[in-house]
Amino acid sequence: MRTFGQSWFKQGSLIGEFADHLGIAMVQHKQGIALNAAKVDAELASKAKSDFIANMSHELRTPLNAIIGFSDMLASQTVTSPEKVMQYSGYIKQAAEHLLALINGILDVSKIQAGKLSVEREPVEMKPILASCLLIVEAKAREKGIAVECAVAPDLPKLSADPLRVKQILINLLSNAVKFTPDGGRIRIECTLLQEGYAAISVTDTGVGMNPAEVETAMRPFGQVDTTFNKRHEGTGLGLPIAYALARLHSGDLRIESQKGAGTRVTVILPTVDATELEPDTPIH
Ligand SMILES: Nc1ncnc2c1ncn2[C@@H]1O[C@H](COP(=O)(O)OP(=O)(O)O)[C@@H](O)[C@H]1O
Numbered sequence: 001m002r003t004f005g006q007s008w009f010k011q012g013s014l015i016g017e018f019a020d021h022l023g024i025a026m027v028q029h030k031q032g033i034a035l036n037a038a039k040v041d042a043e044l045a046s047k048a049k050s051d052f053i054a055n056m057s058h059e060l061r062t063p064l065n066a067i068i069g070f071s072d073m074l075a076s077q078t079v080t081s082p083e084k085v086m087q088y089s090g091y092i093k094q095a096a097e098h099l100l101a102l103i104n105g106i107l108d109v110s111k112i113q114a115g116k117l118s119v120e121r122e123p124v125e126m127k128p129i130l131a132s133c134l135l136i137v138e139a140k141a142r143e144k145g146i147a148v149e150c151a152v153a154p155d156l157p158k159l160s161a162d163p164l165r166v167k168q169i170l171i172n173l174l175s176n177a178v179k180f181t182p183d184g185g186r187i188r189i190e191c192t193l194l195q196e197g198y199a200a201i202s203v204t205d206t207g208v209g210m211n212p213a214e215v216e217t218a219m220r221p222f223g224q225v226d227t228t229f230n231k232r233h234e235g236t237g238l239g240l241p242i243a244y245a246l247a248r249l250h251s252g253d254l255r256i257e258s259q260k261g262a263g264t265r266v267t268v269i270l271p272t273v274d275a276t277e278l279e280p281d282t283p284i285h
C-alpha cells in the first residue's frame with residue numbers, strides 16, 4: 001500500500017529521475033543539435049566541394065571535346081577548304097585558350113581555398129595600373145562602341161597592395177563591364193579615397209545588370225547568370241569570386257550594386273599605404 005510519505009518519496013525520486021532524464025535528454029538534445037549542425041556544415045562543405053569538382057569537370061570537358069572534335073575533323077581531311085581549315089583551327093585555339101584560363105582560375109581558387117595564396121604588398125600607384133588594364137580591354141570596348149572614362153581623385157594615396165593582384169582584379173571587372181554592356185554603352189572607372197586608410201575603385205557600366213539572386217550566382221565559383229545575352233559570351237565564372245577573395249586577402253572588400261536592365265557597379269576596397277598605421281580591425285564604412 002502506498003503511503004503519502006512514501007508517495008512523496010517516490011514522487012521525489014520520480015521528479016529527481018525525471019529531472020535527471022530531462023537533464024541528460026537536454027544535454028543529448030544539445031549535443032544532437034551540435035552534431036547535426038556539424039554534420040550539416042560538413043555536408044555543405046563536401047557538397048560545395050563535390051559541386052565544385054562536378055562543375056570543374058564539366059567546364060574542362062567542354063573545351064577539350066571541342067579541341068578533340070575539331071582536330072579529328074582536320075585530321076580526317078573531310079574539311080578541305082582553306083577557309084574551313086582556318087576557321088576550325090581558330091576554334092581549337094579559342095578552346096585551348098579558354099582551357100588555359102580555366103586551369104589558371106581553378107589553380108587560383110584552390111590556392112585561395114587552401115590558404116596558400118599570399119599577397120605581396122608594396123606601395124602601388126593606381127594610374128599606371130589602370131592604364132595597363134585599360135590597354136587590355138580598350139580594343140574590345142572600341143569594337144562595341146563603348147565609351148570608357150576614368151577619374152582618379154588627385155588626393156588618392158598609393159595603395160598598399162600586390163600590383164599583380166590589383167591588375168588581376170581590375171582586368172576582370174573591366175572585361176566583365178565590356179562583356180555585359182551592349183554596343184554604344186558607357187563604362188566609368190572611379191578611384192577615390194574612401195576614408196583614412198582605404199581607397200575605393202569602382203567600375204560602373206550601363207550594361208545588362210543583375211537582380212539580387214543573380215548577383216549571388218555571379219559570386220559563386222563557375223556562377224554565370226543564365227541569360228541569352230550571357231550565352232554568347234565566353235567566360236569561366238571564376239573572375240568575380242577570385243576578385244572578391246583577392247580583395248579580402250588585402251583586408252579589403254568587393255561590393256556589387258546592380259539593377260537588372262540598368263547597369264552594374266562593382267566597387268573594390270583596398271588599403272592605402274597608411275593602412276598599416278590603423279588598428280587591424282578598423283571597420284570599413
Ligand atoms: N558588369 C556585369 N554586368 C552584368 N553581369 C555581370 C557583370 N559582371 C559579372 N556579371 C555576371 O556574373 C557572372 C560571373 O562573372 P565572372 O565571375 O567574372 O565570370 P565570367 O566573366 O567568366 O563569366 C557573369 O557570367 C555574368 O553573368
Ligand SMILES: [Mg+2]
Nearest residue numbers: 172176239240
Ligand atoms: Mg569575368
